[in-house]
Amino acid sequence: MIFQPAIIALLLAAGLSLFMLLVASPFAVQVIRHWDIASGSEQQLKLERLTYLFSTLVAFVCLVQILAALLFVFNADKMSVMFVGAMCAVGALNVNAYGFPALYLQLALFFLAALWLAINHADSRARDYPLVKLKYLLLLAAIPLFGLSLYLQLQYFLGLKADVITSCCGSMFSTDAPTLASEMSALAPQPALLGFYGTIAAAVLLSAWHWRQRGDLSGYAAGLGSLAAFVAAIAGILAFVSLYIYEHPNHHCPFCILKPDYDYQGYWLYVPLFAAAAAGMSAGALRCFSRRPSLVHVVPQFTARLAGIAALGYLLFALVASLMIWRSNLILLD
Amino acid sequence: MNTWIEKQRHLIDFTLASLARRKGKNLGLLFIYTLLVFVLASVALYTHALRTEAQKVLAGTPEIVLQRLVAGRHDLIPPGYIEQIGRIRGVQKKEGRLWGYYYDSVVKANYTFMAPRDLKIERGEIIVGPALERSRGLAAGNGISFRSYSGELHTFIIADVLPQNSELVSADLVLMHEADFRAFFKYPEGHFTDVAMSVANPQEIKNVAIKLMDSLPDSRPILRDEVLRTYASIFDWREGIMLALLSAAILAFGIFAWEKAAGLSAEEKREIGILKAIGWETGDVIKMKFWEGLLISLTAFFAGYVAAYLHVFHFDAILFESVLKGWAVLYPRFTLPPHIDGLQVATLFFFTVFPYTAAVLVPIWRAATTDPDTVMRG
Amino acid sequence: MLELTNIRKAFNQGRHNEYWALDGIELAIPEKQVTALRGPSGSGKTTLLTILGCLARPTEGRVRLKGEDISGLPERFLTEIRRQTFGFIFQQFNLVRGMSAIDNVILSAYPTGRPRKDLLLKAESLLAGVDLGHRRDAKVEWLSGGEQQRVAICRALINDPELLIADEPTANLDTRLSKEFLAILERLADSGRTIVLTSHDPMVVESDVVDFIVSLRDGKIVDEK
Numbered sequence: 017m018i019f020q021p022a023i024i025a026l027l028l029a030a031g032l033s034l035f036m037l038l039v040a041s042p043f044a045v046q047v048i049r050h051w052d053i054a055s056g057s058e059q060q061l062k063l064e065r066l067t068y069l070f071s072t073l074v075a076f077v078c079l080v081q082i083l084a085a086l087l088f089v090f091n092a093d094k095m096s097v098m099f100v101g102a103m104c105a106v107g108a109l110n111v112n113a114y115g116f117p118a119l120y121l122q123l124a125l126f127f128l129a130a131l132w133l134a135i136n137h138a139d140s141r142a143r144d145y146p147l148v149k150l151k152y153l154l155l156l157a158a159i160p161l162f163g164l165s166l167y168l169q170l171q172y173f174l175g176l177k178a179d180v181i182t183s184c185c186g187s188m189f190s191t192d193a194p195t196l197a198s199e200m201s202a203l204a205p206q207p208a209l210l211g212f213y214g215t216i217a218a219a220v221l222l223s224a225w226h227w228r229q230r231g232d233l234s235g236y237a238a239g240l241g242s243l244a245a246f247v248a249a250i251a252g253i254l255a256f257v258s259l260y261i262y263e264h265p266n267h268h269c270p271f272c273i274l275k276p277d278y279d280y281q282g283y284w285l286y287v288p289l290f291a292a293a294a295a296g297m298s299a300g301a302l303r304c305f306s307r308r309p310s311l312v313h314v315v316p317q318f319t320a321r322l323a324g325i326a327a328l329g330y331l332l333f334a335l336v337a338s339l340m341i342w343r344s345n346l347i348l349l350d
Numbered sequence: 351m352n353t354w355i356e357k358q359r360h361l362i363d364f365t366l367a368s369l370a371r372r373k374g375k376n377l378g379l380l381f382i383y384t385l386l387v388f389v390l391a392s393v394a395l396y397t398h399a400l401r402t403e404a405q406k407v408l409a410g411t412p413e414i415v416l417q418r419l420v421a422g423r424h425d426l427i428p429p430g431y432i433e434q435i436g437r438i439r440g441v442q443k444k445e446g447r448l449w450g451y452y453y454d455s456v457v458k459a460n461y462t463f464m465a466p467r468d469l470k471i472e473r474g475e476i477i478v479g480p481a482l483e484r485s486r487g488l489a490a491g492n493g494i495s496f497r498s499y500s501g502e503l504h505t506f507i508i509a510d511v512l513p514q515n516s517e518l519v520s521a522d523l524v525l526m527h528e529a530d531f532r533a534f535f536k537y538p539e540g541h542f543t544d545v546a547m548s549v550a551n552p553q554e555i556k557n558v559a560i561k562l563m564d565s566l567p568d569s570r571p572i573l574r575d576e577v578l579r580t581y582a583s584i585f586d587w588r589e590g591i592m593l594a595l596l597s598a599a600i601l602a603f604g605i606f607a608w609e610k611a612a613g614l615s616a617e618e619k620r621e622i623g624i625l626k627a628i629g630w631e632t633g634d635v636i637k638m639k640f641w642e643g644l645l646i647s648l649t650a651f652f653a654g655y656v657a658a659y660l661h662v663f664h665f666d667a668i669l670f671e672s673v674l675k676g677w678a679v680l681y682p683r684f685t686l687p688p689h690i691d692g693l694q695v696a697t698l699f700f701f702t703v704f705p706y707t708a709a710v711l712v713p714i715w716r717a718a719t720t721d722p723d724t725v726m727r728g
Numbered sequence: 729m730l731e732l733t734n735i736r737k738a739f740n741q742g743r744h745n746e747y748w749a750l751d752g753i754e755l756a757i758p759e760k761q762v763t764a765l766r767g768p769s770g771s772g773k774t775t776l777l778t779i780l781g782c783l784a785r786p787t788e789g790r791v792r793l794k795g796e797d798i799s800g801l802p803e804r805f806l807t808e809i810r811r812q813t814f815g816f817i818f819q820q821f822n823l824v825r826g827m828s829a830i831d832n833v834i835l836s837a838y839p840t841g842r843p844r845k846d847l848l849l850k851a852e853s854l855l856a857g858v859d860l861g862h863r864r865d866a867k868v869e870w871l872s873g874g875e876q877q878r879v880a881i882c883r884a885l886i887n888d889p890e891l892l893i894a895d896e897p898t899a900n901l902d903t904r905l906s907k908e909f910l911a912i913l914e915r916l917a918d919s920g921r922t923i924v925l926t927s928h929d930p931m932v933v934e935s936d937v938v939d940f941i942v943s944l945r946d947g948k949i950v951d952e953k
Binding site: 020021022024025026028029032036065068069072073076080083086087090091094276280 | 587
Binding site for chain 2: 822
């Protein structure tokens with residue numbers, strides 16, 4: 017194990033998040049079993065008061081997860097100097113088998129947390145709190161995931177040995193290695209470019225459509241569009257956006273762009289991208305509840321706003337990516 | 351949207367007024383919070399600056415240093431040893447180095463004596479590091495005598511003093527002519543302390559080291575990257591240990607914050623009761639308290655960080671220099687290059703704001719869920 | 729305006745010291761009238777007032793506000809309704825010490841997010857209406873009892889409520905100030921507001937301002953006139 021402040025901070029964040037959720041879980045069970053909005057009994061009043069604690073607590077945990085995801089990548093990048101062969105976060109994450117799974121789970125937790133907050137927001141605007149039991153079931157269901165996240169991070173950090181020779185972004189995203197990541201990198205620039213702009217434009221249009229129209233069909237379409245655009249965006253970053261930033265025809269790394277060497281340009285891409293993806297997908301998922309009587313007016317208004325955020329986010333992302341391509345001295349296509 | 355912003359402004363307004371009304375209590379919390387950030391940030395900034403300094407220094411050293419071992423101890427390189435290495439692909443340059451330690455009983459400190467290859471020094475002259483200049487009160491043109499281990503007195507003229515900027519390594523350095531060096535230490539002709547090699551391609555270093563081990567089984571190649579890694583992890587480790595020790599302080603701070611947030615005065619409880627009764631909702635009170643926590647946290651974080659920055663970079667980290675730095679007697683007096691690092695700020699944030707927020711969450715909720723009818727029940 | 733059906737309210741439910749502060753209240757509060765609740769202490773006046781004012785939820789029974797059933801609403805929505813519809817005047821005035829009179833007045837409008845400028849204008853005219861314009865920036869603890877109550881009345885009016893709730897409004901006032909209060913009450917009633925108050929004070933209960941008197945004893949209504 018490498019004893020390092022950022023690692024301790026990450027473990028602290030994962031551990032404390034899990035601990036808070038575990039402490040909260042008996043109350044979540046109580047809410048699921050005894051919730052009765054029509055009753056004025058003291059128990060019901062107590063449960064209603066508890067929901068405030070949970071919303072605040074989960075909002076806090078979600079915020080921590082978002083920051084932890086950033087810190088995780090940041091830290092992996094910083095640690096890369098310690099491993100032979102590692103030049104950036106990819107190398108550090110490759111030191112053992114737990115690095116990438118830990119990162120993926122961290123990102124998944126980010127999206128789940130965002131979805132929970134969206135459901136919570138919609139629910140607390142309906143006068144009978146129609147989704148309260150579902151919310152707390154989801155919370156209970158997420159606890160094992162938080163546990164798994166802590167386990168993976170612990171395994172990853174405990175398994176860090178400085179003498180391991182690792183492979184870095186050069187080999188992982190090189191076009192002839194047989195991994196999914198390299199498949200994405202191997203996409204020929206021209207079709208990749210078309211797919212990238214096509215999918216993102218579709219997501220922007222679908223989201224904008226839902227923003228105006230607020231119907232179920234457009235809502236689901238915006239959700240699916242956001243999902244597709246997220247995949248296309250990551251593929252696009254791997255396949256060509258990164259190349260333009262590095263001005264190097266073979267450097268397909270999604271992490272190096274976060275480094276100070278490249279003026280932290282990656283954040284300009286990832287922040288709008290993740291915000292847009294979280295908002296768009298949440299909008300799609302929330303449409304499942306649009307038929308509940310008390311949500312009939314709440315959900316459309318909220319999903320429309322989320323779709324608006326998604327459309328803006330993807331638009332911003334596409335503009336930033338285009339700007340980076342335009343400014344670059346690299347020429348991939350004539 | 352506008353109403354939302356306006357509402358947050360109202361809440362912040364109220365929070366500021368409410369903080370001002372309870373200056374004593376809040377200043378106490380703010381002071382302790384700032385102190386915690388200050389200590390943690392000082393540790394982080396200091397070790398980070400040391401780490402960057404070490405990296406910068408090592409960047410100029412050879413990729414591989416070869417030592418010879420006898421019975422597991424470092425021994426001199428005998429004549430003809432370098433030639434035995436022969437040609438290894440990738441090695442651009444290899445040369446024997448001459449250096450050693452000298453204990454100066456006058457100031458009770460160790461100096462590093464060295465005969466550089468690439469610097470022209472006349473016989474009888476030396477170039478000294480800045481620490482020596484200070485401790486012995488020397489300047490260029492002065493003469494100084496050292497009693498060698500064999501008991502003879504050697505006198506040298508100081509030709510020059512090394513510049514301050516890389517003082518971490520050069521502080522205790524004394525550079526002299528090769529012949530003077532051999533005479534002073536009675537160093538046998540043709541022998542060297544170790545061998546420095548430069549390798550251009552970083553991918554080759556490992557292979558070169560393996561070949562060296564093959565051709566000279568009694569040698570020990572030391573790779574610069576490994577030294578760098580060791581330094582980096584030693585500094586990280588020291589920082590980690592400091593943090594582990596300080597975690598008790600963080601915990602104590604968490605408990606303190608919990609106490610402060612939970613121990614609402616009767617006046618504060620009354621206020622929250624009034625707010626609830628006249629139309630504030632639990633969520634509004636939580637938001638108000640959230641702004642309060644954010645204001646306190648940001649103030650403490652900013653003040654603590656700036657104070658730590660000044661402490662480390664302008665006052666040379668006087669408070670715990672000796673814990674984190676020293677192993678030599680001659681303390682290098684150096685001003686670290688100021689450096690702020692995103693990861694470090696993020697980490698610090700996790701260590702301070704995160705425990706604070708976690709600690710005050712439940713007490714805030716307790717206070718916020720005061721029943722609105724309590725004020726009518728006297 | 730407000731209709732209560734079979735309202736019961738329990739405290740310490742399920743424990744050995746459980747007791748029912750209200751037991752089967754049926755009451756309709758008429759619009760644009762002044763209703764007074766009276767009864768000995770412990771009769772459930774204040775509890776009834778908290779339920780009428782949506783400060784608490786009944787354990788059983790229905791509350792209808794302008795025909796809409798609001799008894800099962802969570803706190804978040806109940807508070808919103810309360811803020812829009814009700815204004816409160818408390819026995820202890822309940823002003824926030826250390827804040828100026830005008831800041832106290834606009835305090836209950838903070839969650840609405842109305843612009844501060846508008847709020848201040850409104851509060852100034854309210855304060856001027858009760859002859860406190862010159863005291864707007866004085867800290868409330870420096871005001872006399874009568875002045876404090878007038879600040880509290882202004883605070884109750886800042887959100888333009890249709891319904892005013894007053895709990896023992898004259899309990900802390902001498903005869904002269906009580907008379908002044910009744911004058912203000914009359915003005916408010918004339919402006920078309922519905923008013924519900926509790927009082928021991930015969931001067932209030934028997935004044936001409938009050939249109940209806942509801943008497944309570946042991947959590948039940950014993951008399952209405």
